[in-house]
Amino acid sequence: MKTIAISGMSGFVGTHLSQYLTQQGYQLIKITRNDLKNIDKLTAKIEKVEALINLAGANIIQRWTKSYKKVLYSSRIDSTQMLVKAMSKAQIPPKVFISTSAIGIYKNNRLYNETSTELENNFLANLCKDWETEAKKAEALNIRTVICRFGIILAKDGGALQKMLMPFKLGLGGVIGTGQQAVSFIHIHDLKRFYLHAIRHEEVEGIYNMTTPYPTTNKGLTKALGKVLNRPSILPLPTFVVKLALGQGSIVLTDGQSVLPKRVLESSFHFEFESINEVMEDLFLNSSG
Numbered sequence: 001m002k003t004i005a006i007s008g009m010s011g012f013v014g015t016h017l018s019q020y021l022t023q024q025g026y027q028l029i030k031i032t033r034n035d036l037k038n039i040d041k042l043t044a045k046i047e048k049v050e051a052l053i054n055l056a057g058a059n060i061i062q063r064w065t066k067s068y069k070k071v072l073y074s075s076r077i078d079s080t081q082m083l084v085k086a087m088s089k090a091q092i093p094p095k096v097f098i099s100t101s102a103i104g105i106y107k108n109n110r111l112y113n114e115t116s117t118e119l120e121n122n123f124l125a126n127l128c129k130d131w132e133t134e135a136k137k138a139e140a141l142n143i144r145t146v147i148c149r150f151g152i153i154l155a156k157d158g159g160a161l162q163k164m165l166m167p168f169k170l171g172l173g174g175v176i177g178t179g180q181q182a183v184s185f186i187h188i189h190d191l192k193r194f195y196l197h198a199i200r201h202e203e204v205e206g207i208y209n210m211t212t213p214y215p216t217t218n219k220g221l222t223k224a225l226g227k228v229l230n231r232p233s234i235l236p237l238p239t240f241v242v243k244l245a246l247g248q249g250s251i252v253l254t255d256g257q258s259v260l261p262k263r264v265l266e267s268s269f270h271f272e273f274e275s276i277n278e279v280m281e282d283l284f285l286n287s288s289g
Contacts, residue, residue: 004199005046005094007031007079008055012158013150013191017053020192026050036079042086051199052094054083054135060102061160064123064249073127076100080134088141096144098198099135101128103151103184103209106257111215113262114149114207124251132207144205146198148191151211151259152221154279155188160253161283164225173226174235176242179219181256184211187273187282197269209261216276218256224276228284 004021008014009030018028029049035042036056046052056079058071080099087093105128106112107120119125128149138145153159167173191210198204216224226233242250273279 002050003027003029003048004051004053005029005031005049006053006055007036007083008057011055011057012155013153013188014055015158016155016188017055017192017195021196024196031056031083036082039082039086039089042082043089046083046086046094047090048092049094051096051098052083052087053195054080054097054099056080057100060124060249061163061246061252062249063247065247069123073130076127076131077134080131084134084137084141087138087143093141093143096146096199096202097135097138098146098148098195099131099138101132101135101147101149101207103149103211103257103259104128104252105132105149106259108182108255108257111258111260113260114209115262122251123248144202146205147207148194148198148210149207149259150191151184151186151209151215151257153188153191153210154185154283156283161225165229168225168229168231168233171232172235173222173229173231173233174237175219175222175233176237177218177239177254179217179222179236181218181254182215182258183218183221183256183276184209184215184259185221185276185279186210186212187271187279189282190271190273193272194264194269197267201267204267206263208264208267209259210264211259211261212271212274212279213260213265214275215258215260220276224280227277228280 058075104124
């Protein structure tokens, strides 16, 4: 049985992904926070594994205080550095290293894909740049390296969608701000499928946008959610209220990037759920996500 080591296994994506990979016949090794502080223990855990998946990182949808920014940074950069260091010490390192980033690395003024070099210059984008820089150091070890830039991951039991559900169920759902900000998204099922695709296809390496080919807007997302829940979506949440609650971290909800998965499609990966309506109907009417 092939083994896969995962950091951040107990998180939102990690929980879904670990269940899926187990169903696909893989044996999983959980990398804990304590492991990431002990290089010898960490190195022993990743010896001979088929793949190493890096999902470690503190929740981004929070108020970004000065101290919490340090948590966001260290939980991503320090952990990635340790994983790369462990791979350099391993006698038989993983065949593939799959690390994480986010589409917040892009600006928000046009449509972008993985080949775009026009990147944003703010805390979130710079965090992503540093995160990717550390992950790419695995390439120097001749380890196939894949970096998944997450868009909005849609599932009922976690992430942004879970936070939206209660207001909608109470009839208080609505757009955030103008509702015109871009929303580039992916069904949790397709995200899981891409990880398996990346593990099994040796030609998959480099940067990949984890978003469907059909980005929407906050208004489009809100309308689709209201429709499947059969609830009104007419009460807007003013931008200033979100900023009061989250401070600088509010850009995660009030800002947005319009992104295409060009390299994902070129890798012969096919999405099962492409449009926002397809995703919402599957999640809430078919109950598969």
